[in-house]
Amino acid sequence: MHQRVYIQEVAPRDGLQIEERFVPTADKIALIDALSGTGVAKIEATSFTSPKAIPNLADAGEVMAGITRHDNVDYVALVPNERGVERALAAGADELNLVMSASDSHGLANLRMTPWQSLARFPAMIEQARGREVFINASISTAFGCPFDGEVSAERVIDIVERLTALGIRGVSLCDTTGMANPAQVGSLCEQVLTRWPELSITLHVHNTRGMGLANVLAAWQAGVTRFDAALGGLGGCPFAPGASGNVCTEDMVHMFEAMGVDTGVDLDALLAVSATLPELVGHDVPGQVVKAGRSSRRYPLPEHVRQS
Amino acid sequence: MHQRVYIQEVAPRDGLQIEERFVPTADKIALIDALSGTGVAKIEATSFTSPKAIPNLADAGEVMAGITRHDNVDYVALVPNERGVERALAAGADELNLVMSASDSHGLANLRMTPWQSLARFPAMIEQARGREVFINASISTAFGCPFDGEVSAERVIDIVERLTALGIRGVSLCDTTGMANPAQVGSLCEQVLTRWPELSITLHVHNTRGMGLANVLAAWQAGVTRFDAALGGLGGCPFAPGASGNVCTEDMVHMFEAMGVDTGVDLDALLAVSATLPELVGHDVPGQVVKAGRSSRRYPLPEHVRQS
Numbered sequence: 001m002h003q004r005v006y007i008q009e010v011a012p013r014d015g016l017q018i019e020e021r022f023v024p025t026a027d028k029i030a031l032i033d034a035l036s037g038t039g040v041a042k043i044e045a046t047s048f049t050s051p052k053a054i055p056n057l058a059d060a061g062e063v064m065a066g067i068t069r070h071d072n073v074d075y076v077a078l079v080p081n082e083r084g085v086e087r088a089l090a091a092g093a094d095e096l097n098l099v100m101s102a103s104d105s106h107g108l109a110n111l112r113m114t115p116w117q118s119l120a121r122f123p124a125m126i127e128q129a130r131g132r133e134v135f136i137n138a139s140i141s142t143a144f145g146c147p148f149d150g151e152v153s154a155e156r157v158i159d160i161v162e163r164l165t166a167l168g169i170r171g172v173s174l175c176d177t178t179g180m181a182n183p184a185q186v187g188s189l190c191e192q193v194l195t196r197w198p199e200l201s202i203t204l205h206v207h208n209t210r211g212m213g214l215a216n217v218l219a220a221w222q223a224g225v226t227r228f229d230a231a232l233g234g235l236g237g238c239p240f241a242p243g244a245s246g247n248v249c250t251e252d253m254v255h256m257f258e259a260m261g262v263d264t265g266v267d268l269d270a271l272l273a274v275s276a277t278l279p280e281l282v283g284h285d286v287p288g289q290v291v292k293a294g295r296s297s298r299r300y301p302l303p304e305h306v307r308q309s
Numbered sequence: 310m311h312q313r314v315y316i317q318e319v320a321p322r323d324g325l326q327i328e329e330r331f332v333p334t335a336d337k338i339a340l341i342d343a344l345s346g347t348g349v350a351k352i353e354a355t356s357f358t359s360p361k362a363i364p365n366l367a368d369a370g371e372v373m374a375g376i377t378r379h380d381n382v383d384y385v386a387l388v389p390n391e392r393g394v395e396r397a398l399a400a401g402a403d404e405l406n407l408v409m410s411a412s413d414s415h416g417l418a419n420l421r422m423t424p425w426q427s428l429a430r431f432p433a434m435i436e437q438a439r440g441r442e443v444f445i446n447a448s449i450s451t452a453f454g455c456p457f458d459g460e461v462s463a464e465r466v467i468d469i470v471e472r473l474t475a476l477g478i479r480g481v482s483l484c485d486t487t488g489m490a491n492p493a494q495v496g497s498l499c500e501q502v503l504t505r506w507p508e509l510s511i512t513l514h515v516h517n518t519r520g521m522g523l524a525n526v527l528a529a530w531q532a533g534v535t536r537f538d539a540a541l542g543g544l545g546g547c548p549f550a551p552g553a554s555g556n557v558c559t560e561d562m563v564h565m566f567e568a569m570g571v572d573t574g575v576d577l578d579a580l581l582a583v584s585a586t587l588p589e590l591v592g593h594d595v596p597g598q599v600v601k602a603g604r605s606s607r608r609y610p611l612p613e614h615v616r617q618s
Contacts, residue, residue, distance in 0.1 A: 105611055105615060108611075108615045109611065109612045109614075109615050112614075145605060147607070147608065147609045148608065148609055148610075148611050148615075150606065150608055179602065179605075180605040181605075182565055182568035182569050182605065183527050183565070183569060184568075184569035184570065185568075185569075208520075208598075209598065209602045210561065210564060210565075210598050210599050210602050210604075210605060211517075211522075211523055211558065211561040211564075211565070211597075211598040211599065212523055212561075212565050212568075213520075214520055214521055214523065214524040215523040215524040215526070215527045215565065217524070218492050218524045218527060218528065219527065245598055245602075249520065252519065252520040252521075255519060255520075256491055256492070256519075256520070256521050256524065259491035259493075259494075259521075260491050260492060260493035260494075261493065288520075289517075289518065289519050289520040289554055290519050290520065293488065293518045293519050293554075295519075296454060296488075296489040296490075296491065296519060297459065298456070299456065299457065299459055300456045300457055301457075302414055302417075302418065302457050303418045305418075305421075306414060306417045306418050306457075
């Protein structure tokens with residue numbers, strides 16, 4: 001098990017896209033700039049998608065132009081199609097995150113494409129980026145289950161990873177888009193993928209919809225995964241699980257790893273300070289727990305009756 | 310790793326004791342009766358403690374007298390002292406749960422006894438139960454950390470387990486009373502205890518204060534633990550972590566195990582139905598997530614635009 005993991009912050013994209021209110025561009029930039037100073041390895045800053053599909057991220061270009069970049073942080077843009085690639089390249093993204101679904105119905109619902117249609121479009125998108133200094137990652141949504149189709153087999157996901165690597169893609173995210181994964185499944189799939197493609201950069205992206213977020217992170221880490229997406233405060237969510245929790249919470253995940261003696265590269269106090277600004281930014285309480293309870297190492301004063309005895 | 314685990318419900322005791330309102334005796338009895346039909350192995354029904362210390366459980370005797378017992382469920386009573394043992398025996402508890410702390414300050418704060426003073430009192434309490442058909446378990450609070458003293462070493466906990474087994478005790482609960490444990494620590498301590506005392510019945514009791522509840526359960530299960538305390542709805546809490554979550558949530562834990570293919574003996578639908586009654590019972594929302602999001606296997610209808618295409 002690896003003693004260094006890499007934290008990839010997705011709140012500005014996966015978190016803010018589902019909020020009820022549009023977070024002003026200047027506030028998004030301030031959030032990303034604050035996150036840049038915490039030691040996270042990557043920040044998924046925005047999505048270059050249709051403003052009609054995701055109005056909350058209609059300011060993608062302005063956000064990318066407004067942030068102050070740190071040398072040791074990669075700024076990622078999610079791109080659903082060729083137009084997205086064009087805009088993300090123009091904005092100078094360090095990484096393009098191509099997105100597809102593992103399941104037919106989720107692909108059709110979310111992208112209006114089956115997995116095979118998505119895969120057929122990726123070569124043109126990759127071609128657009130040729131010669132540019134940009135890393136290409138592909139995210140496989142519903143890799144652990146689909147809210148419409150139900151079970152998604154490991155064989156299907158491995159088939160997709162095979163096709164992605166054949167396109168020259170060197171980074172793949174296994175995404176539990178609607179929080180359906182369990183630790184046995186996560187451990188098994190991650191182990192199979194890592195065994196077959198030891199050189200591939202694998203990211204686990206999980207939601208905490210059914211409370212298994214950190215358990216799934218633990219299982220993936222035990223299987224050898226070292227890159228984890230998470231959203232500050234546990235922002236995010238899923239339109240198919242109203243009332244449920246969002247992405248696994250960045251600071252709770254960092255806290256767990258640090259408590260276990262695993263280096264995250266992140267300054268947890270700095271991260272907690274940024275998280276504490278979220279309720280005002282989004283206008284509601286957020287699910288993150290460490291920001292409320294304090295670290296495990298927090299000490300309390302002795303009760304009066306003990307001090308007197 | 311074991312494919313059968315035993316679920317020990319503690320909401321009636323560890324959950325209700327910290328609620329702001331006194332739950333009427335009849336409602337407590339109804340809750341325990343409903344839980345008895347779900348397949349949980351044990352129910353910690355109440356605590357025979359001073360009504361001044363825990364007014365919410367002042368009706369311990371009436372609760373024990375009022376419940377309808379199921380043959381395959383053990384009804385547990387927490388007992389802090391000789392008076393508690395006497396009352397619990399009179400009430401016909403199937404199991405006495407003796408409680409002590411691993412740390413000096415928590416013991417003094419909670420029980421007005423150091424661990425060593427607790428251990429000195431246990432022989433008299435065990436003697437009281439001699440000849441009675443009652444199982445004796447000992448709970449070690451703050452086994453993974455103390456909110457006053459900080460770290461609690463594994464050596465200290467193992468020393469305590471050694472002393473408990475020397476008293477003839479055959480069941481020990483390792484309790485993360487204030488949610489300080491992390492999975493590496495849980496896995497390591499459980500493995501050490503199970504290796505040294507393979508015949509001992511070990512229970513893991515964790516709180517979800519910092520979001521690590523199910524990750525800690527997973528780590529303990531991987532180490533060979535098969536008995537888990539949990540509270541319906543994630544009730545419970547800790548006076549030292551205001552605003553934080555309570556015990557690990559029974560139905561979320563059962564859901565995780567079942568999704569992993571581990572038999573819990575519990576009818577999850579029945580358990581979820583009981584959990585759905587909690588907000589009205591306690592007067593507030595509760596942390597459990599599966600009751601809100603539904604099981605992982607939940608299916609959603611296809612969106613209109615997909616059905617039409």
